Every structure is written in C-alpha cells, then in structure tokens.
Amino acid sequence: MIAFGPEASQPETLGRGAQALADMIHLAPMMLVAVWSLLQLLADAFSDPGTRKFERRVALTGLGFAAVAAALQLGDVQYDAGVEVFSGFLIVDPMSILLDLTVLAITAGTVMFAGDFARSHRFEYGEQEALLLIAAFGVMILNHAGTLLALFLGIETMSIAVYVMVGARWNSGRSSEAALKYFIMGAFSSGLLVMGIALLYGATGTMDLAELSQRVSPLFSGKGSWGAAMTDIVSLHLGQAAHPDAARDRAIVALAPVALFIPGVLLVVAALLFKVSAVPFHMWTPDAYDGAPTPTTAFMAAAVKLGGFAALLKFLVGTLQTARLVHHPYGWATVVGILAIVTMTVGNVAAIRQKNVKRLLAYSSVAHVGYLLVGIVAAAFFYVDRAGGQLTEVDQVLWSRGNGDLAVASVLYYLVTYGVATMGTFACVAFYGAHKKEATSLHQWAGMAQRHPGIALSMTICLLSLMGMPPIAGFFGKLGLFRVAMTSGDALLRWMVIFGVLNSVVGAAYYLRIIVTMYFRPPLQGEDEVEVLEGHGARVVVVVAAALSVLAGVGARPLLDACRVAAAGTGYRAGSPTRLERVTAVRDAIAARGEDAPEAEEAAEAEEATGAEPADDAAPADVPEGEAPEKPEGEAPEKPEGEAPEKLEGEAPEKLEGDAPAEPAPQKPAKPSEPPRP
Amino acid sequence: MAESYLPALLFVLFALGFAGANLGIAMVLGPKRTSAIKDEPFECGSEPIGSPRVKFSVKFYQVAILFLVFDIEVAFLYPWASLFRELSCEGALNVAGACVGTPTLFGLVEMFIFLGVLTIGLAYVWRKRALDWA
Amino acid sequence: MVSLISPLILAFALFVIGMVGVLVRRNVLIMLMSVELMLNGANVALITFSRLWGDLDGQVFSMFVIAVAAAEAAVGLAIVVSIFRTRASADVDQLTTLRD
Numbered sequence: 001m002i003a004f005g006p007e008a009s010q011p012e013t014l015g016r017g018a019q020a021l022a023d024m025i026h027l028a029p030m031m032l033v034a035v036w037s038l039l040q041l042l043a044d045a046f047s048d049p050g051t052r053k054f055e056r057r058v059a060l061t062g063l064g065f066a067a068v069a070a071a072l073q074l075g076d077v078q079y080d081a082g083v084e085v086f087s088g089f090l091i092v093d094p095m096s097i098l099l100d101l102t103v104l105a106i107t108a109g110t111v112m113f114a115g116d117f118a119r120s121h122r123f124e125y126g127e128q129e130a131l132l133l134i135a136a137f138g139v140m141i142l143n144h145a146g147t148l149l150a151l152f153l154g155i156e157t158m159s160i161a162v163y164v165m166v167g168a169r170w171n172s173g174r175s176s177e178a179a180l181k182y183f184i185m186g187a188f189s190s191g192l193l194v195m196g197i198a199l200l201y202g203a204t205g206t207m208d209l210a211e212l213s214q215r216v217s218p219l220f221s222g223k224g225s226w227g228a229a230m231t232d233i234v235s236l237h238l239g240q241a242a243h244p245d246a247a248r249d250r251a252i253v254a255l256a257p258v259a260l261f262i263p264g265v266l267l268v269v270a271a272l273l274f275k276v277s278a279v280p281f282h283m284w285t286p287d288a289y290d291g292a293p294t295p296t297t298a299f300m301a302a303a304v305k306l307g308g309f310a311a312l313l314k315f316l317v318g319t320l321q322t323a324r325l326v327h328h329p330y331g332w333a334t335v336v337g338i339l340a341i342v343t344m345t346v347g348n349v350a351a352i353r354q355k356n357v358k359r360l361l362a363y364s365s366v367a368h369v370g371y372l373l374v375g376i377v378a379a380a381f382f383y384v385d386r387a388g389g390q391l392t393e394v395d396q397v398l399w400s401r402g403n404g405d406l407a408v409a410s411v412l413y414y415l416v417t418y419g420v421a422t423m424g425t426f427a428c429v430a431f432y433g434a435h436k437k438e439a440t441s442l443h444q445w446a447g448m449a450q451r452h453p454g455i456a457l458s459m460t461i462c463l464l465s466l467m468g469m470p471p472i473a474g475f476f477g478k479l480g481l482f483r484v485a486m487t488s489g490d491a492l493l494r495w496m497v498i499f500g501v502l503n504s505v506v507g508a509a510y511y512l513r514i515i516v517t518m519y520f521r522p523p524l525q526g527e528d529e530v531e532v533l534e535g536h537g538a539r540v541v542v543v544v545a546a547a548l549s550v551l552a553g554v555g556a557r558p559l560l561d562a563c564r565v566a567a568a569g570t571g572y573r574a575g576s577p578t579r580l581e582r583v584t585a586v587r588d589a590i591a592a593r594g595e596d597a598p599e600a601e602e603a604a605e606a607e608e609a610t611g612a613e614p615a616d617d618a619a620p621a622d623v624p625e626g627e628a629p630e631k632p633e634g635e636a637p638e639k640p641e642g643e644a645p646e647k648l649e650g651e652a653p654e655k656l657e658g659d660a661p662a663e664p665a666p667q668k669p670a671k672p673s674e675p676p677r678p
Numbered sequence: 679m680a681e682s683y684l685p686a687l688l689f690v691l692f693a694l695g696f697a698g699a700n701l702g703i704a705m706v707l708g709p710k711r712t713s714a715i716k717d718e719p720f721e722c723g724s725e726p727i728g729s730p731r732v733k734f735s736v737k738f739y740q741v742a743i744l745f746l747v748f749d750i751e752v753a754f755l756y757p758w759a760s761l762f763r764e765l766s767c768e769g770a771l772n773v774a775g776a777c778v779g780t781p782t783l784f785g786l787v788e789m790f791i792f793l794g795v796l797t798i799g800l801a802y803v804w805r806k807r808a809l810d811w812a
Numbered sequence: 813m814v815s816l817i818s819p820l821i822l823a824f825a826l827f828v829i830g831m832v833g834v835l836v837r838r839n840v841l842i843m844l845m846s847v848e849l850m851l852n853g854a855n856v857a858l859i860t861f862s863r864l865w866g867d868l869d870g871q872v873f874s875m876f877v878i879a880v881a882a883a884e885a886a887v888g889l890a891i892v893v894s895i896f897r898t899r900a901s902a903d904v905d906q907l908t909t910l911r912d
Binding site: 046 | 765780782784788798801802805806
C-alpha cells in the first residue's frame, strides 16, 4: 500500500486527488461523522456554556445526514461486491453499511438523553456529543476495516473516546474509578493487540486482511512451510535424515512463520474478546458499566460491542478461514466455542445474584456475547467445512457457503436487535432517577409501572426482547443463531446450542424479576420515591426502542433481508466476482419473493393505514436462492425503507412516540422464514 | 560506504560548532553578575534541595499532556516530508527527483487537512483556556 | 547487516516486562509505564518485521502506535489526576467502591 515511487506509477484512471475525493464520497457516512465531530468540538469551544441544549440538535442533525448517506448506499448495487477505498485500507460493502446505520441509530439514541442525564446529575460538559461522534466514528472504522491498521485505529479511536466518557462524571468517585479500571484493562488489551498484529505481520508480511487470508493457507498446507517442515521433523525424529543439520535448519525456517502466527492470532483474539467482554476478559465489565454515566453505559453495551463483533467477524470469520486454523488441534474455534459456553453461563449466573440493575444488565450483556459467539463459531465452521453425503463438490461448497452466510446474517440480525433493546433498557435506567440520585438498586424499581405505565411497558418489551420472548425481535435473533448452529453436525456447536437454550431459560429468571418488581411490588412512598429525568429524550428512546423491537420481530422480513444481503459472500474478497454473484443471488431471491407478495414490506411500515395484511408471510416460503434473476433496480427503493425505522430514531423522534401500543396489532406474529437450505 | 556518512558528520560538527560559538560569545560578551540565587543549579524554578515529594500544580500535568499529544502528531510530518516529491507528482520522477508527469497539489492539500484537524484541536484547547497559566 | 534476531529478542523482552509490570505492580503510574513498554516492544517487533519483509507497512503502523500511545497516555494521566482529586492514592487495590 505504501508503494509510491516508480513502481506505483502504472496508468491510473483518476489522479490521486480525484481518487481520494471519490473514496471519501464512498465513505460519506463516516466522513460526515468525523467532520461533524470536529464541528461539534468547535461549536462547544466557541459557544456559551449556557447553550448546551443546542448541541444535541447539532449532533442529531449530523447523525441524520450520515444516516441518510448510509441509507442511500444501502440499496446501491455498486457496493454489493464491496468497494475498496484508500487502496484497501477500508472497505465499503453491504455489511459495513448496515452496521453503520445501526451505529448511527445507537449514537443518535445516546445523544437523545446524554445531555439531559448530565444536566440532571450536575456534571454537564460540552464535549459529550463530540466524544460520542468520535466514538461512533471509531466503530465505523471497525465496520469498514480492510487492514489490520484500520482495525487497530478503529478500536483505539472508539476506546479512547469511551474512556473519557466513562470518567466524565467528575462529581462521582465511582465514575473515575470505573474509568481507571476500564482504561488500564483497555490499554493492556491494546498492547496485546499491537503485539499480536506485529506477529501476524512477521509471519505473513502483510497488513491487508484479504491478502493475509490468502497467505495463511500456504503456512499450514501440505505444500507450504508447515508440511515441508513436517517431512524434515519426521526424518529427524526417525534418525533417517541424510543431513541432520540441514534438515534441522530447514525445519526451523519453515516453522518460524507458524510459530509467529499462532501466538499472533491468540493475542489479537484475546484483545478483541476483551473489547466485547467475553469471559476470561470480562472482569472490567460490571465495574465499568456500573460506574459510568448511564448514557455512556448504553453506548458501550450497544455500539462498542457492535464494533467489537464487526472486528471479530472480519478477523475470525473473514480472514482466518483455513480448516487447520479453525478446527482442532491448532484451531481457534474450539477455544472460542468453549469460551462462549463459559461466557453465557458466567454472565447469567452472575446476573441472577445482582441487586443493582446496572450491574445486572452488565452481566446480561456478557451473557449475550456468549450467544453471539455461537454465531461466529458456526460461521467459521461452515466456511471451512463441506457437507458430506452424496452431494457433488460444487453443491458442498454452495452448502457450506450458504450456511456460513446465514450464520453471519444471524449474527448481524442479533447485533442489531440486541443493540436496539439494550439501548432501550439503559435509556430507561437513565430515565429513572434524577438530581444526583440514581435509582439503580432493584428495590427502588418497585411499582414503577404504576407511576410510569408507558415507560414500564416499553422497558418490559425491551427486556422481553433481550430475554428472547417469541413475538419480539430478540427471539428471532436467538432462533436464527441456534438454528443455523444446529444445521452443522458438529458436536461442539450442538453443545453450544444446548447451553445457549439452557442459559436463555436461566436469563429469563432475572429479566422477569425486574418486570415483576416493576409491576407487582407496591411503589415506594414519600422520601424514597424516585424522581425521573427531565426532558423527553430518554422517554422517546425507550419507547422507540420498544417499538423497533416489536417491529423487528413481527415484521422481521425487511431487516432479515437486509442482514442476508449484508452477510452474503462474507468469505470472499471485496470486489471479487464470486462475492458479487452471491450478493446478487440473495438480492434476486428477495426480489423474486417480493414479486409474489408485492408491497408486503411497505404494509409493515404504513401501519396506521392498512391494518392486517394477511398475504404477507404465507406466500413466499422457501424460494431457493439463485433463481429467477430480476432487474436489480426493482429492489433498490425497498431496501432503504426496510431500514427506515433505524434512522427515524435519530431524525424524527416525535413522530414515533405514539407507536408502541399501535405496533403489535397490524400483523399476525408469523414466523419470518429464512431459507437455510441451498 | 563511509563517505555516505559525511553529511551526517558535517551536520554534527556544525551543530557542535554553533552551540559552542554561542556559548563562547555569551561568555565573552555577556555581563557577569553573581549572587547566591544565581549560583544555584537551575531546576525550573523549584527548590533544588529538599523533599522531592512536593506538590506540583496540576497545570504542569495539563501542559505536559497537551505538549505530548501535539508533539507526537508532528511525527507524521516526517514520512510526509520524505515522500513530498512523489506526492506532488502525478506520474514518475526522474533520477534527479524532478517530476516528469503532471505536478499536483495532492500532497500539500493532504497535509493541510491533517494540520487543519490539529489546528481545530489547538483552537479548542485555546478557547477552553487550557493554555492560560493564571 | 545486523541479525534480525537481536531486535526481536529486545522486542519480546520489552513486551514481557511490560506485561508482567501491568499484571504485578499495583501503582497506576507504573502500570501506565508498563503499558507503554508493551506498546514499544510491539513497535520494535513491527519495525524488525518491516525490515525482514522489505515492506513499509510495519513502520507506518508503528508511527500510528506511537501517536495512539500518546493519546492514550494523555487520557490515562487525566483519569489518574481525577482519581487523585478524590483520594490521594495511586494504588489500584484501594479502588473498591465498585464491586459485587
């Protein structure tokens, strides 16, 4: 990439400046967020401290612009195969665009109540919105990362901004303590990350993820260094080597890359697992989530985790797809699989014991990381495995790729729905309590439903979504993950699913405890009565999150479709024809189904007008992919609309306020059908 | 091989000479007054002898932190400077380093964007009165 | 030409010293310094490998690591200062407000 000079001067169609500009336009959402964060910083510096309310409006405007830019890209077929920008430093593909939109929505949600929260608890600071935008920018770098450098910069941009936000509540010792704990652990993990990247670079000589993925296979294949070393090692061991010294040297030289590579992978994976707080690296999570100001906690639980998983998807699933690297005995998948089981169990068991709502939700977010890792491991298994049986070779590859894509799509769907529901629950926690008195202790939530019925209902919906209650989004997230994991015959995945289901039951216990406390305990009186946050930001976020959770569950089709398009061809290099083929196939399959049941998606959106639309989920059933090629422009308009509810959170909050009660009525809770079989 | 280090040697000699000459001129021309305070070893204004665990004003931290960040960012100027010719030329350079293609402002604009971001940081720091010592 | 083994040994030694420092020492400032050691160990490794492969990516990466480390140190020191305001200690074992 750093190849200026004579050899780089092959004829280019665009000049450097024009190329850079074109790249920036491809990255419009990200660039808008970055520029806006600087503007926000200047606006804060050059305005009176008394005018902080307008900063929220400025931030929401910027996020709105970015969301519009991202939504315009979402249906654009030119990004289907993935476009490399800045010489492969970043990649724009459907997955990154979908995740961008989610991050923008989460950030907008946080901005909605972060200012109110800080004002009420007397630690108002003008940098808050700018920091949120910078952190969102970091997450977006992770979504787009095409090289290890981008991965590192994304993680650091995100983390450094979040460290500051965690410690921003200067009038509370808990906040700075949380910041310090998070910071020390975070800095340690970035040390591991950098060393891991250095080792990977030493083993392969490249920072580019796609290039890296190609150089991994020869390291381990029979023809490459590993296999060659094996011959020498065996001959040395048997004492049959003709020239023992030469054989030893050859073996060392051949093994050196592998000896660098495997610790490198371990270090990078450890650092990424730290960021998403998977189990051996989760120690900081409850403390940091508890001590941080609640809006920051919401952002950490939703957006930072999303960034971490985007990185895990890119690194583990997208890059390390060599059978020897995924499977036993050198494979990461066994390790990550076992960690996933431990993660969900530890998270849930610890959450049950909690009396503090924030810590409870922190541990529950640890548990959700465990569920998400099931999808990551499943995707990795599928991408390297082939189906057995009588299928032809081509069909086996199709089967494994198709299921791998489906696993990635499930992870994406889960990430989006988990992010929305988490946002809602933490917004509710922020809402409950004011004037330097937070009501994080569970007993203070007694009878909340009597005083704030609407908020309590929305909170209940969000909690049910996290729990995995059928008509709500979280259920389909879990269902998708577990189902695709069961499709593989692998014993480890089976165990992961078994533990996942058991853990979901355990999880229900503590989510229900909050709900029961809210509804069936007598409210606190007099002195103990909890005040609530002024301003309508937090309320809007809770209600919108609940509405979206229901919408994404009952009308799961558009979101699932977007996730399937985003996940298609994950294993292939950006810009490769195979990848384009896969994405087009998925788009065509969706469009073909759309022909059968026209306007189905629109019906879901225009809820107040249409009422029940029975033709929706019955017709399409299992249309196999790859048939009935359609005109590509047919689905272009309907894609952004599928995403519209995400955007609305930031843009037109007042419009959605009344949605929650009206939502469940219009559609029957039919199961969205994902065709998993090729 | 050895002569390729000649510029470095010349540079070192020049630096030593420049510093030495300045010291020498100051010794010859400068006024000489001594007092008890002036003879103390200079240590940024703090007491040279005493407990090292005195409290420093937090302002020292603030300035140190700001210096650290801005100082490090300047390190990015070095790779840019060493590639400036290539960045300012659409096409190849000839052996003498002159541009044979079309010259472009790309390199310059790029660095101005970078410096612009730094300037925004500086403006922010200045407006937040982090640079005021009072 | 210098063998690439010696800088690598230096790199790993720095990294391990830093890692042990973070895990063993309880003073925040020393932990911060240890993190810097880890990062700089990784930097040495990056530059060594950059030389090994004759590729500049490693060096560029180490520039970014330096810049990020500076930003991280700035934020870390600011957090330490804000902790000092409430309690005059840099010992992480005394930070026990947040616990189960």
